[in-house]
Amino acid sequence: MRIPGTLVRGGTSKCWLFGHEHVPPTLDGIERLLVDAYGATDPVHLDGIGGATPTTSKAAVVRPCAEAGIDVEYLFGQVGIGVGRVEWGSNCGNCATAIALWAVTRGLVPITGDLTRVVLRNTNTGDVLEAAVDTTGGVVHEFGTQTVPGTRSGGVAVALTFLDPAGRSTGSLLPTGSTVDDLPVGVGGETVRVSMLDAGAPVVLIDAAAAGRTGVEPLAALRADAGWLRAVRHAAAPRMGLLRPGQAPDDAVPKAGLVGAPVPYVSTTGDHIAATDYDISVRMLSMNDPHPAIGLTSAVAIATANLLEGSVVRTVSTATADPPLSQPSQLRIGTPAGVVQVTCTDIDASGPHRVTVRRAARILCEAEILVPEPALPTPA
Structure with missing residues (x-):
């Protein structure tokens, strides 16, 4: 089968995008298609289009939405x-x-001058996002100069805002009812000081210092700690209501990572980052590997946690946590790739209603992907 697909870089990820009309109508059919197209059973994705890393082995099926807004x-x-x-x-x-x-x-959204607004809904979680795409001069750009930590390559500027991000997956900003918990991990009696929240994505954020870590671990050290971080994730999942009884945990949610006080470090692109350049150190796990920067859903959760009294983020963050509600709250997150700034606005007692991160994107190629026939369901 020949399946049209588009490879696009968004921020620090690469994602194959497929029009809904080109893929099977069922989730099982789409999964079979992606497994074969990516060569997913191969750990290096040699016989497929996958990137063999968590940030380059992503896919999305996109369709226009008839719903107003x-x-x-x-x-x-x-x-x-x-x-x-x-x-x-x-x-x-x-x-x-x-x-x-x-x-x-693709013309799914008409250009509206120098900035074009796109409202998106993620059907996995119900997240609603608003993107402002740079269309300066009233045209779509193939290249741009906007950069993000993690790459020196430019792209088309896109400001991405998560709308009302709290509780989209679990129904509550604080699924356990607490801002901070001592989470039992494994069978050895270890407890870990964490904040478990759902904003942008469900996350379990670990107090790095209390766990004998720093929050600025190099990627190699974080990779060596991946098994322990997965154990924390798997312990948090049932506490957050993300698992049904008897269901095995997966490695998608909750996102898991370390947070610590800002200290000097050198980014993966060789930049020297001073402690005064950022507010909170973060090292996240992406599936089973260290994230080379930070996932945006995790950044949203961390910025939200910074607004919560007693959270493991608020406790060590140097950011102003109590701005007037009419003012934005900004958090500078120190990631392995550099500093990512997140802005929360429209804040009230339920949390921020808008959380914005500035990103860049570039379309890399249009392709026709050759997929073996057995990947697609047999017609009835």
Whole structure:
């Protein structure tokens, strides 16, 4: 089968995008298609289009939305690496950035001057996002100069805003009812000081200092700690209502990571980052590997946690946590790739109603992907 697809860089991820009309109508059919197209059972994705890393093995199926106020909706999939399955339990902000540019390029959303607004809904989680795509001069741009931490390559500027992000997956900003918990992990009696919240995505954020870490671990050290971080994730999942009784945990949600006080470090692109350049150190796990920067859904959760008295983020953050409600709250997150700034606005007692991160996107190629016939369901 020949399946049309578009490879787009969004922020620090690469995502294959598929029009809904070109894929099977069922979730099982789409999963079989992606597993074969990506070569998912191969840990290096050699015989497929997958990137063999969590940030480059992503996919989305996109369709126009007839509902008033929503332009496009998309199903996001995190395609397995060395396993023949796709995780459907989460959203991806970097891929949403890519989809916004793709939608304007495809004419799904008409250009409206120098900035074109695209409203997207993620069907996995119900997240609603608003993207402002740079269309300076009233045209779509193939290249741009906007950069993001994690790459020195420019792209088309896209400001991505998560609308009312709290509780989209679990129904509550604080699924356990607490801002901070001592979470039992494993069978050895270890407890870990964490904040578990649902904003942008469900996350479990670990107090790095209390766990004997720093929050500025190099990627190699974080990779060595991946098994422990997965254990924390799996312990948090049932506490957050993300698992049904008897269901095995997966590695999509909750997102798991370390947070610590800002200290000097050198980014993966060689930049020297001073402690005064940012407000909170963060090291996140993406599936089973260290995230080279930070997922946008995780950034939303961390910025929201900074507004919560007693959270493991608020406790060590140097950002102003109590701005007047009429003023934006800004948080500078120190990631392995550099500093990512997140802005919360329209804040009230329920949390921020708008959380914005500035990103960049670029369409890399249009392709016709050759997929073996057995990947598609047999017609009835």
